[in-house]
Amino acid sequence: AIQLEGLEKIYHEDQPNIAVRAVNGIDLTINHGEAVAIVGPSGCGKSTLMQLLGCLDRPTRGSYRLEGQNVSRLDDDELAHVRNRRIGFVFQSFNLLARYSALENVALPLMYSSVDNPAQRARAVLERVGLVNRAGHLPSELSGGQKQRVAIARSLVNQPAILLADEPTGALDSRTGEEIIQLLLELNAAGTTLIVVTHDLALARKLKRVVRLRDGKVEADGPPEQV
Amino acid sequence: AIQLEGLEKIYHEDQPNIAVRAVNGIDLTINHGEAVAIVGPSGCGKSTLMQLLGCLDRPTRGSYRLEGQNVSRLDDDELAHVRNRRIGFVFQSFNLLARYSALENVALPLMYSSVDNPAQRARAVLERVGLVNRAGHLPSELSGGQKQRVAIARSLVNQPAILLADEPTGALDSRTGEEIIQLLLELNAAGTTLIVVTHDLALARKLKRVVRLRDGKVEADGPPEQV
Numbered sequence A, B: 001a002i003q004l005e006g007l008e009k010i011y012h013e014d015q016p017n018i019a020v021r022a023v024n025g026i027d028l029t030i031n032h033g034e035a036v037a038i039v040g041p042s043g044c045g046k047s048t049l050m051q052l053l054g055c056l057d058r059p060t061r062g063s064y065r066l067e068g069q070n071v072s073r074l075d076d077d078e079l080a081h082v083r084n085r086r087i088g089f090v091f092q093s094f095n096l097l098a099r100y101s102a103l104e105n106v107a108l109p110l111m112y113s114s115v116d117n118p119a120q121r122a123r124a125v126l127e128r129v130g131l132v133n134r135a136g137h138l139p140s141e142l143s144g145g146q147k148q149r150v151a152i153a154r155s156l157v158n159q160p161a162i163l164l165a166d167e168p169t170g171a172l173d174s175r176t177g178e179e180i181i182q183l184l185l186e187l188n189a190a191g192t193t194l195i196v197v198t199h200d201l202a203l204a205r206k207l208k209r210v211v212r213l214r215d216g217k218v219e220a221d222g223p224p225e226q227v
Ligand SMILES: Nc1ncnc2c1ncn2[C@@H]1O[C@H](COP(=O)(O)OP(=O)(O)OP(=O)(O)O)[C@@H](O)[C@H]1O
Pocket: A134, A137, A140, A141, A142, A143, A144, A145, A146, A171, A172, A173, B011, B012, B020, B021, B022, B040, B041, B042, B043, B044, B045, B046, B047, B048, B049, B092
């Protein structure tokens, strides 16, 4: 489903003394329905890689083929279509809209597709993450872990083929985190391709494959016991 | 150093069907130099309690004595003085200023006190958290774990008597997280009172005392093995 070749993302490439090679040459293939954990030290390029995978940013160099299509050849409309209909994205810092309630934030991706009863679909995913009793709250009226769960619910409401989750349990206590891990594993069992950045080794071990990054490169790639 | 009696924080108290009893009657005493972990499920009131402890918000009811003074009797100037000089605060969502670099964000609390060489002091704490090579970056040019470490550095630059840290390792991989835990333990060994909200049970176990919250109340309070 996903094929990366020689992928690079370099910030400030034109200013050598402050250039940062955030992603520095990555080759990676991820097939339909896989469950992959991406791990590595703070600052090693995980979120940058996720933004490239999620078509939220363009690489400096290299190629990204998504379901057979070279993503860099898509125009802005086609890219937006892929982003909204095929991919679900959970941001490391949630990125909720401050003036909209939890329910409205979750329902937002449904505006791109014509579904009947968006409020009901949004409410159903909010229930999945244990937050139907916070539906009317603004992000400023939610705890850290509640915001994180709203972000997770929002990523699922369009039933994406590929779910990209950047540290989805980072703000959760272990019990709530367990419930979210179960939810992610169920989605994967039902066919969703799952790519999860995490520093929660308990979560990483439950996925079949772990890719470890260091300094923008793949350092190891295999089953959890080996990586 | 800290004495809470019957402390409450109720959001929308005047609207019974949406009122939230975030802190619902807490009695707690924390002495000088203690190291306390605050744990509990997502949404149980930990961050709200921290905001009250950090004098960033006023309780609905109950009293908070800080080093013998009833905090609710202080006027805004005295409150600001306590907040800036006696207390260091690490926010769950970092709260960095977007238009200032890492170095400027860290140096910010020094503006309230007249220190010579604030840039040097800021650079020294940035070095402590492994980020001196990111001093010139804006928050948008930092990874999640880097932003978290800048927030930690900022909380320390005034050498506070009390450090309140709301999930300080939430965005960090285990190795970087270890380094931060070591830093916090060293500060406590040197006399800083340490109050840490965490769902990282490894960190909680390293502190002498764990206070477990549920639904805005203290459910258990004692050494880690018991709680
Ligand atoms: N401004 C507000 N209005 C209404 N309810 C609020 C407001 N702020 C917080 N809450 C609610 O108060 C409760 C406690 O929030 P708090 O942020 O203290 O939780 P927490 O223990 O820090 O959770 P987490 O572990 O997820 O960070 C939550 O259920 C939240 O929805």
